[in-house]
Amino acid sequence: MAICVGDVMNRFVVAVGVDAAFSDVVTAMCRFHVDAVPVVDRDRRVLGVVRDDLLLDEIGDRPGETAGRRPPHRAVRRGANGRTACQIMTSPAITVTEDTELRTAARLMRRHGVRQLPVVDGPCGRIIGLVTQSDLLRALYGP
Template sequence: MARIVGEVMTREVVEARREMSFKDVVRLLDRYRISGLPVVDDDDKVVGVISETDLIRRQAARSTGLLTRRLRLPPLGRSARRAAAAARAGTAGELMSTPAVTVHPEQRIADAARVMERHGVERLPVVDEEDRLIGIATRRDLLRVFLRTDDEIRREVHDEVLTRALGPSAHGVTVSARDGVVTLEGHLEHLDDIPLAIRLTYRVDGVVGVVNRLTVRVPSGPVGPAKGPSGPGPEHR
């Protein structure tokens, strides 16, 4: 069924310490050709994240500060003070964005992708139950899961949803997939099985939509009128 973050994360993580200098952070990003890294404390707990954006913002703030001093311009309020603080930042602890947005290894990849999109980040530090760094999940790691072929998706829906989860109730149900959209067609034994089949199909990695053509199987043979409670009927005079 759905894959989890721990299956796709990178376990060898390039990290920074709070006291690491601006130049050393830049060297790390350049050496490993990455665009960001987590910052950890002495207990390996994630305390922040540094991205190229943070570094560029620092350099831009320094340039603005130099120009302001050269021209003797008046201060610009709170935003100017924040820019001045960024310009003075010289260590990873001063440059990092905090708190860090993190995930746990047992979280579903689809959920991690939503977290990444919601916060507009390119990578998510993966932490254990004590917030210690154990891996990193990048946007590319998560997207690989959604690059499955339609045939792979169809087989998993058939094997895991119809055969394993629904069992005999799904006998005769057919499944097809095109561009990640799965179509379920046929008869199920029980009405409650229809939303269950749709929900489980959506949880299969790579599925982007479900077309529901399922109905409830009608029992064979004539169906007689419903009988009321047993016992003598009303007396007619």
């Protein structure tokens, strides 16, 4: 019998709302030591994902600025010019369900260049967990 995502996923998920401010997204990611957060609506349906590389793009050098001169914390305090999670996220999110086989999840991660996948409850698309590359490796090849 194949191992499924539901067997290895983490049910504790750090997610942000669509209107979360840039600084709130950064705070959540730093506080919980995650490199990506799902973006959800009021019903906890996954709409997209904000990754750390997308946040870094937002605080990168702007035209007219000297490379590396602007302190990143200033950009975070300014809220990256008022941007919100829904303006930064990649969408649609690549998601899986609890019954997705681990090998299928691994192929999706590789194909889409992501390190984690939100796990949704099926047709409603509500988030119920998260599965990472590390989860897959532990389950498939760990002791």
